[in-house]
Amino acid sequence: MTTSPDHTAPLRLPPRGQGWINTFWVLFGVVALGAILVAAGVYTAPAVLSDWQVRDAAQSVPDARVSDGKCTSKIVIHICDATLALRTAAGTVTRRVNYVFTGVHVGDYSIAVMADPSRPDLVTTDLGLDRLWNRTITLLVGATAIAACIFAALLALVRNRRAAG
Numbered sequence: 001m002t003t004s005p006d007h008t009a010p011l012r013l014p015p016r017g018q019g020w021i022n023t024f025w026v027l028f029g030v031v032a033l034g035a036i037l038v039a040a041g042v043y044t045a046p047a048v049l050s051d052w053q054v055r056d057a058a059q060s061v062p063d064a065r066v067s068d069g070k071c072t073s074k075i076v077i078h079i080c081d082a083t084l085a086l087r088t089a090a091g092t093v094t095r096r097v098n099y100v101f102t103g104v105h106v107g108d109y110s111i112a113v114m115a116d117p118s119r120p121d122l123v124t125t126d127l128g129l130d131r132l133w134n135r136t137i138t139l140l141v142g143a144t145a146i147a148a149c150i151f152a153a154l155l156a157l158v159r160n161r162r163a164a165g
Helices: 020-054 126-130 132-164
Strands: 065-074 077-088 091-102 113-116 119-125
Touching (some): 113 126, 119 126, 126 132
Antiparallel strands (some): 113 119
C-alpha cells in the first residue's frame, strides 16, 4: 500500500531539552512575576483606590509634612514614594504613598499635600491626583500584562511536559 503525497499528516516533535532545569527557570520566573504582581497590589493599588475616593473633595493642606519623598524613572515609567504626615484633631495621620505612572518628564517633581477634610486618613498629594487616570491605566495594563505572562508561561510548561511525556 502506498501513501499519496497529497495526504500528509503533520508531525509533532517533543521540545528538545525540557529537563528539570528549564522547568525550574520557568517556575522561578513565574514566582518573580507573581511577587511583582503582589507588590503592585499591596503598595500601588491602595493609593490609587483611595485617591479615587477623595479626588473631588481634596484640598491643599499647607501645614502637612512630606518626608522620604523620592522619584525614580526607568525610560517612561516613573515610581514615586513619599511619607505624608498630617496633624488632625484626633492626632497625627501618617501615610506612605506609592505612585507608578508613565510619561516623559525631565527634572524634579514638586508636590503639595492634599486631603479630604472628612477623610484626613486618606491624605494624598496633588501629583497623585493630577495623574490619577494615568496611574490607574498604568496599574491595570501592567497587572494584566504580568498576569498574562504568568498564565502563558504556565500553559507552555504544561503543554511542553505533555508533549515530552
